[in-house]
Amino acid sequence: MVPRHRLEERRFPARALSHAPRATPGRRHYSPGMQLSMAPTAAVKARRARLAQRLDGTRALLAAGVSSNEAIVSTARALASLEPTDWRVAREVVEALAACEVRRAERPQKRARRRKKGSDKSPIGPELKADWKFCRSALGEVSRTFARPIEMLPPKLEVAVSLGYLLCRIADTVEDHIAVPFEVKDELFVRLCAVLEEGADPAPFSAAFEQIEGDDAELRLARELPRVMRVYEAQDEATKKACARWVCEMARGMSLYTHRKPEADGVAALHTIPDLERYCYYVAGTVGHLLTDLFVDSIGEDPEGAIAIALRDHAEGFATGLQLTNILKDVTDDLARGVSFIPRTECSRQGFSVAMLADPKVRDRAHAAVSPVFDLAKERLDAALEYSLLIPSEHRQIRLFCLLPLWMAGRTLALGRGNDAMFEPELPVKITRGEVEALIAECMTLAEDDAALRTRYARLFEPARSAQSIR
Template sequence: MGSLKAIVKHPDELYPMIKLKIASKHAEKQIPPEPHWAFCYSMLLKVSRSFAFVIQQLDVELRNAVCIFYLVLRALDTVEDDTSIPSDVKVPILEAFHRHIYDVKWHFACGTKEYKVLMDELHHVVTAFLELGRGYQEAIEEITKRMGAGMAKFILKEVETVDEYNEYCHYVAGLVGLGLSKLFYASKLENLAPDTLSNSMGLFLQKTNIIRDYLEDINEIPKSRMFWPREIWSKYANTLEDLKHEENSVKAVQCLNDMVTNALLHVEDCLKYMSALREPSIFRFCAIPQIMAIGTLALCYNNITVFRGVVKMRRGLTAKVMDGTKTMADVYGSFFDFSCLLKSKVEKSDPNATKTLSRIEAIQKSCVESGLLNKRRSYMLTSQPRCNSALIIAVFVLLAVIVAFLKKKMP
């Protein structure tokens, strides 16, 4: 019923939602026939449906390399995240993981649900990895080695300072950005040298996830490790867990805003990186997650719900972003719109208001100076229903029937 209300309120999101549903069903039917590749793409759908959608649009050779890159790092991350593994066992595995991806016989049981399946059947991923071109293999091996070493380092220490926060995010996400740039280069579809811009692409996404997932992570049993830096949260609470308690709501929101302001530091680098991309499918692959990140931060900012429940972009708006992101004009437009939403939520009483506004203005300046805002699509403005609600519901039901029919008939 909630989805129906959202569609009545935002009717312009209905058509993109239908298109996204059809595209997702089509992607599910494009799984390769070979057992090891079938496992990889099926697993990709289970561990990251949104990532699977954007990866399906890549050139076949690059698509395979990115799929395996993602699953290898997902497996590495599963080892890091499993709190039941003693540190003296976990650290050597993380440090040697880059060698295990060449060994179809290597096995280590850990994780839960679909991640346990991934680890139990990792030989399928290794088999697929061994079929990739040498340039792709070398890039994946190098990043896996560096990431494993970085994860091992932070297994034994907490994130105390902002510098350590940046370092940790570099190991677990900045290196992903660097690795993807290497894969793009190996495909000969892009000629970008991996640099600080690649790193910022990863940091922006990772910091957004860390902010958004506060409540899920703090409530996890067994207790999950938290990566909000003490240098930030200690200004507002005695312990990080204190932020979820109602009596600390004012300080919790101030801390949240401080974290969002820190994440905004990376936006200008991200815009520069995306503006240099030339291959349309790679551009969309990179741009859609970045727009989702700035949209999520705009929703999280000054929002106590981060400490009470789930904050995320509504499904229709997500579909609209996925369907409407085709050019750099769309990217500048969406970043400008979401930064306007964020700016409208800044309160003068917030201790970081001046710093936050300064970063928002820098982002908006980059968007304006691009000269492309006159071509932008608006994602921030609330769309108003232009037709009778009953008619909208009738159309929604009709399109749902069409989707059901296509699911049965689509080859």
């Protein structure tokens, strides 16, 4: 990986080590004014041979522009312990390293100060207060789980993430709301993308939902797309570009899966684990990328820098881990509406139809069928932890936004594995209120401590875990 702060030779003089004497067995290096001494002992020869190897590696590090590395420091120390010539080289290395570290420490702070001046200010003016009030209210109605963490974000980012989430929920309503006729889904997806990508009037989309019966929170939100878009249009170009790109990617992927028909057993199911992964990319992985674009802009990172690249590497894991946990938690609810996200092949491998997944007669085999999905979910949640820790610790609000749902998902996954309740409609897998409070306390207390967070994350998956607050 290319370091974010690449060094130029003039900033960190690689020539300093290029002039360093190489230790050669049987040969002594002299500097002006030195007294001749006895031939080096075998121990000295061996020490110099090791130093020569270390110098070669350090030269390579410097040539590559590495800003700081333990190998450079240890080489400088070793040089300082040998003889006057080596001390002068070591001093030059250490001074250059120190100067580089000062620049490296100052640069992110300066960038953050430049970006912070306008980046955290809410973009909601007086003319948008009523529409923004509707957006916040709708967010709480369609998702209490995410509404609170979103409110914790800095003002500008809160608005951007709220808009992104509401637009994703509108797409989700088109995909799987029971009241939306199959015949109009493709057209609605096309209209939604036209509104976001081409600036089309949202009124026809809204009018189409006026013809759909029902008055729940999801349908009301879809009918009020014009209000959401008025707030959306007031955002900066980076926010609008991110929302348009990833919401439309989601919508086009969802449209593929709306064409899945129930099979002979009456269930419309995914086919294989790769099919499940593809589905999760469209409905959740896209959200991970959307959030990443918004986070990178908010914290002032270079979009092509090391942190941004690493976040994108883990973005899909962060979002799909949460999605897979919900899929496992909602097995019986999905079956009740004739849908299964547990792949058919996993059920067939255990000798039963996916429609029998909740049948007590195949309970042991049902646990075996969902086991690969649990494994996949755990793998993705591990990536979600890495994603969360990549957020610089000084951006505590964004870290907490990521950590809180991750902690809940991790504990839910641990409770669900091997638990018959996941196949019982009236016995949902659910964290107790006391444990929820303890998990929140952990996140709030440890948000800036990476090592402690890793330790606590591992504990989430222990079979029995106290709901007491952390000690």
